[in-house]
Amino acid sequence: MIRRIAASVMILILTMGIVGCQKQDGNQSSGQELLEMDWESILEEAKGTTVTFYGYGGDEKTNNWIDTYVAKELKEKYDITLKRVGMNIDDILNNLLNEKNMNVAKGNMDIVWINGENFFTAKENDLLFGPFVDKLPNFKKYVDTASEEVQFDFGYPVEGYEAPFGKAQFVMIYDSSKVDKVPRDHKELLEFVKANPGKFTYPAPPDFTGSAFVRNIICDIVGYEQFMNMKADEEVVRKAIQPAIDYFISLKPYLWNEGKTYPAESGLLDNMFADGEVYMTMSYNPNEASGKINTGEYPATTRTFVFDKGTIGNTHFLAIPFNAPNKAAALVAINFILSPEAQASKYVPEVWGDLPVVDYDKLNDEERSLFDSVELGEATIPQNILLEHRIPEMPADLVPIIEKIWMENVPGESD
Amino acid sequence: MARKGIVFRIITYAAAFLLAVPLLVILVWSFANNWPWPLVFPKEFGLRGWEYFFSPTSNSISILLYSILLSLTVTLITLLVTIPASRALALYEFKGKKLVEILILAPLIVSPVAVAMGIHQLFIKLRLANTFFGVVLVHLIPCIPYSVRILKNIFESVGDKFQMQGKVLGASPIQNFIYVNLPIISPGILSAASLVFTVSFSQYFLTFLIGGGRIITYPMIMFPFVQSGDRMLASVYSIVFILASLICLRSMDRLLKKYYKRGDYFYL
Numbered sequence: 001m002i003r004r005i006a007a008s009v010m011i012l013i014l015t016m017g018i019v020g021c022q023k024q025d026g027n028q029s030s031g032q033e034l035l036e037m038d039w040e041s042i043l044e045e046a047k048g049t050t051v052t053f054y055g056y057g058g059d060e061k062t063n064n065w066i067d068t069y070v071a072k073e074l075k076e077k078y079d080i081t082l083k084r085v086g087m088n089i090d091d092i093l094n095n096l097l098n099e100k101n102m103n104v105a106k107g108n109m110d111i112v113w114i115n116g117e118n119f120f121t122a123k124e125n126d127l128l129f130g131p132f133v134d135k136l137p138n139f140k141k142y143v144d145t146a147s148e149e150v151q152f153d154f155g156y157p158v159e160g161y162e163a164p165f166g167k168a169q170f171v172m173i174y175d176s177s178k179v180d181k182v183p184r185d186h187k188e189l190l191e192f193v194k195a196n197p198g199k200f201t202y203p204a205p206p207d208f209t210g211s212a213f214v215r216n217i218i219c220d221i222v223g224y225e226q227f228m229n230m231k232a233d234e235e236v237v238r239k240a241i242q243p244a245i246d247y248f249i250s251l252k253p254y255l256w257n258e259g260k261t262y263p264a265e266s267g268l269l270d271n272m273f274a275d276g277e278v279y280m281t282m283s284y285n286p287n288e289a290s291g292k293i294n295t296g297e298y299p300a301t302t303r304t305f306v307f308d309k310g311t312i313g314n315t316h317f318l319a320i321p322f323n324a325p326n327k328a329a330a331l332v333a334i335n336f337i338l339s340p341e342a343q344a345s346k347y348v349p350e351v352w353g354d355l356p357v358v359d360y361d362k363l364n365d366e367e368r369s370l371f372d373s374v375e376l377g378e379a380t381i382p383q384n385i386l387l388e389h390r391i392p393e394m395p396a397d398l399v400p401i402i403e404k405i406w407m408e409n410v411p412g413e414s415d
Numbered sequence: 416m417a418r419k420g421i422v423f424r425i426i427t428y429a430a431a432f433l434l435a436v437p438l439l440v441i442l443v444w445s446f447a448n449n450w451p452w453p454l455v456f457p458k459e460f461g462l463r464g465w466e467y468f469f470s471p472t473s474n475s476i477s478i479l480l481y482s483i484l485l486s487l488t489v490t491l492i493t494l495l496v497t498i499p500a501s502r503a504l505a506l507y508e509f510k511g512k513k514l515v516e517i518l519i520l521a522p523l524i525v526s527p528v529a530v531a532m533g534i535h536q537l538f539i540k541l542r543l544a545n546t547f548f549g550v551v552l553v554h555l556i557p558c559i560p561y562s563v564r565i566l567k568n569i570f571e572s573v574g575d576k577f578q579m580q581g582k583v584l585g586a587s588p589i590q591n592f593i594y595v596n597l598p599i600i601s602p603g604i605l606s607a608a609s610l611v612f613t614v615s616f617s618q619y620f621l622t623f624l625i626g627g628g629r630i631i632t633y634p635m636i637m638f639p640f641v642q643s644g645d646r647m648l649a650s651v652y653s654i655v656f657i658l659a660s661l662i663c664l665r666s667m668d669r670l671l672k673k674y675y676k677r678g679d680y681f682y683l
Contacts (some may be wrong), residue, residue, distance in 0.1 A: 054628055057636065058643030060467050067472040085628035086639050095627055098532065102539040108627045267644020275451040296448030296459045297647075 050081040051329035055113025057086015096127045107323035110330040115316040116154040117396040129320040131160025138338035144359035155395030162317035166354035169313035174280045177301040186220045193254040199279045201256035205403040209266035218244040232397040287353025290377020310391040344370035349377040445650035464651035482633035489554040489615040497562040505570030545627040553625045554615045562607040569603030
């Protein structure tokens with residue numbers, strides 16, 4: 001009996017697998033045709049199809065938001081089935097590069113979650129479809145299309161090849177039961193670290209968050225303006241950031257493990273903070289601390305702060321690969337994600353806590369109330385204060401150079 | 416004698432302890448919201464991890480079953496391929512035998528990851544990329560050498576004397592294989608199968624690249640949580656991973672033992 005049940009289960013899974021493997025072979029319009037169609041026909045074409053969403057899958061909240069909220073709404077509103085695949089952006093780009101080399105006209109991915117240097121790589125290698133953002137009604141209706149943060153991604157022109165998804169801003173996280181006075185700039189941070197030796201560190205670049213911290217300190221010391229048009233030349237960059245590198249070296253003796261080693265990933269630093277081993281951590285998501293208080297990972301006394309001169313903010317985007325099999329549904333899905341309902345739903349800290357990309361001034365009263373009613377967690381800094389202390393990301397091509405210079409000069413044994 | 420027994424016991428218990436403690440720790444972690452030093456036992460517990468695992472939207476269970484099915488397929492094909500191959504390598508002398516052996520064992524030395532990009536391009540050309548069968552094929556690369564290593568040793572120690580005996584008594588080659596060969600090598604098959612299953616079940620990068628996200632296996636949904644440092648979810652997924660492998664290996668063991676109804680093997 002058991003064997004028979006087991007066999008039937010196996011057969012069921014097998015058929016599911018086969019069905020799941022079958023490619024969608026509808027008559028989808030090619031990219032160019034699609035860009036010439038009107039929105040109604042795009043909706044019509046997307047109806048009843050499946051769209052795939054590829055992106056980072058290591059955050060349970062984000063996964064959940066896409067799998068439940070977005071998937072359900074797309075099904076109800078547009079009869080589109082959304083399938084999320086958690087995949088690191090490096091693997092996604094490798095896959096696309098291989099497919100580009102082999103001229104695969106029909107790939108797997110319809111929507112890719114991307115930004116910064118990865119967008120730079122993807123666009124330079126012609127891996128993306130577009131420009132498509134002008135096709136999206138919600139983009140024109142709700143997004144401040146002229147703003148720097150929508151037109152540029154880490155200083156690199158977007159040119160309509162990706163649509164904004166959400167905004168992030170770097171914040172410092174601390175435990176208010178252990179830290180009395182929050183440092184307001186790099187100097188006060190040094191004093192804090194001297195007063196609490198071994199209780200502070202940061203993730204080593206090229207970790208995303210650690211790299212952002214290093215850039216943030218650089219901006220705090222030498223200002224961000226000069227980097228906006230800087231040539232991606234190692235000598236030029238080195239000269240510009242030398243005061244900051246000196247600062248990192250002066251921090252070293254007072255860091256965790258005397259600055260000889262650094263946590264390799266921000267997740268490790270977060271765990272060290274949760275364990276009380278260090279007094280501060282940092283995040284590119286201003287709502288993360290509130291979220292983690294709710295799940296019980298962080299102590300209830302956790303709070304966040306930004307430097308007086310500001311912290312780096314960036315926008316993350318959604319793009320469509322050149323060989324996306326279902327571009328029509330990708331457009332519809334991205335358009336939905338840009339709607340005030342979707343943006344407000346992911347703004348809720350318990351849901352995800354991602355900052356919205358829609359322009360508050362462009363919303364009507366009803367739509368505004370969606371955002372006004374969101375209760376931010378205790379540890380979250382209100383959005384207007386964040387935006388007052390927001391400085392732009394550096395150009396994408398400077399980032400690896402800064403990471404390299406840090407790596408060569410800072411870690412290891414001190415002389 | 417008694418002293419020797421005590422020493423032996425201490426070593427056994429120490430080994431068991433060293434194996435069990437990390438498992439206990441992840442079991443506790445799968446229920447712990449946080450567990451800061453110096454607490455010996457966490458204070459706050461939650462079911463966030465297990466709730467996410469069992470929520471239908473995370474799809475974890477169907478992916479797990481799919482993954483098991485894939486690895487069982489890989490195991491089956493590997494055995495079908497390697498039983499005759501290892502027998503030939505163990506019992507026959509032929510020209511270029513050393514070369515064949517080195518080629519078969521090469522994936523143990525050169526990691527398949529090193530050639531994966533090339534394989535991916537080839538598979539795209541052959542339309543094998545993004546298919547179930549393509550992933551099974553690419554899993555065979557790291558699996559075959561292990562199976563051959565084990566089975567070849569078994570065939571070498573068994574020799575072909577029993578088979579000759581069967582032949583003398585008038586068994587056809589098929590009868591000979593089923594009634595003489597298979598029962599003798601069944602423990603070897605079991606260890607090969609267990610190893611192959613484990614290797615295939617824990618493949619991450621190859622599945623990723625060749626499956627292109629269309630074929631999703633269990634490590635692919637587990638790894639992001641390990642990497643992002645979400646200890647609760649990472650523990651939940653690890654526990655299920657360990658349990659699933661154990662259950663599969665145990666059932667293989669049962670199945671084979673039941674089939675041959677014997678437990679004593681003279682050559683192991």
